[in-house]
Amino acid sequence: MAMAGRMRSIIPQFNQLLKSESQAQRSALTRALLCPTTANSEISRNYATSSKKSEAKVKVPLVLFGGTGNYASALYLAAVKANSLDKAEKELVDFAEALKRSATFSQFISDPTVHKDTKVKVISDVCADAKFSEIMKNFLAVLAENGRLKYVDGIAKKFQELTMAHRGEVKAIVSTVIPLPAEEEKELKETLQYIIGEGKKVKLEQKIDPSILGGIVVEFGEKVFDMSIKTRAKQMERFLREPVNFNSL
Structure with a gap:
């Protein structure tokens, strides 16, 4: 539950950053996914400032639009910085496929009467059982918090567009x-x-x-x-x- 609490603590900043196209804010979002326990103070310091030169080198290979595109781009930046792009792709696709295979799980995810805290806790447990990376745990928790898990298949497809472009x-x-x-x-x-x-x-x-x-x-x-x-x-x-x-x- 402590893990779920730490993940939820970055949600407000994550939402603000998703609405922006600036490199500085995307860099802060990337750090939030990479290190959620220190994300709050770091985001507050960097939200309106320019990113470091080393961070500016990481850019999305394609410009994607819409909510699914923003989420996919944010995950891409975090995964590249953590040198775990292939792992993130596999985990996200596996999760999306699991939702398709399980009608019960899919219904739970889409049920608006289930409190978001409950969904975050369940997603945290599922990720732990699947031995997902910290980045993916944080990412799926953000989707759960924002009620966007039902769009995970679309996000996964957008993310694959980015990984394919990355690999040429x-x-x-x-x-x-x-x-x-x-x-x-x-x-x-x-x-x-x-x-x-x-x-x-x-x-x-x-x-x-x-x-x-x-x-x-x-x-x-x-x-x-x-x-x-x-x-x-x-x-x-x-x-x-x-x-x-x-x-x-």
Whole structure:
């Protein structure tokens, strides 16, 4: 319970910092996640001041907007400073997946009648059992305190966008009716890698979508390569419905 109390003590400052885009305030928030027991005095000293040069070196690789983007960015900064980005990503994704698998836990998280102190205590216990890092314990406690745990899946996805950008990865979503054979997946990945060139790495994600009827759809950055039977059928249907101009024959 003492741990939960220390985590709750940084909530007001955390909320103020999430509303700001300034580097100084984000740096203070990072320190709050890294060291919650000393966060209050440190934040009060640094809230309106410039950050140290060493802290200014850490920046989010993407500008994210909205509440989920702010939370993900704050966690990213703290995790990078603690040299635990991969661990934070795994823990956050694991927690989000656990919520999806457990209807009871998900209902508890979303229940507005459950007092926030109770949620913070439960989250603290869950994190302890899962042996989560201090940063993740503090972060999830903040979400519980603010009633934002129900958005953890969205936050996790935003956080993964940041970690992928940090590693120079570009996500490609491949939709097919059945899983791609390993050899075809390898060839597709090599083709996409050739398109983006050196310096970045393709991360392929397969998605099963029976609605496309067959073929393949590749979402790559802002591009969509649609070679599905469904789309071809629609194109053929439009073609057949067009009136025939016999003068052009």
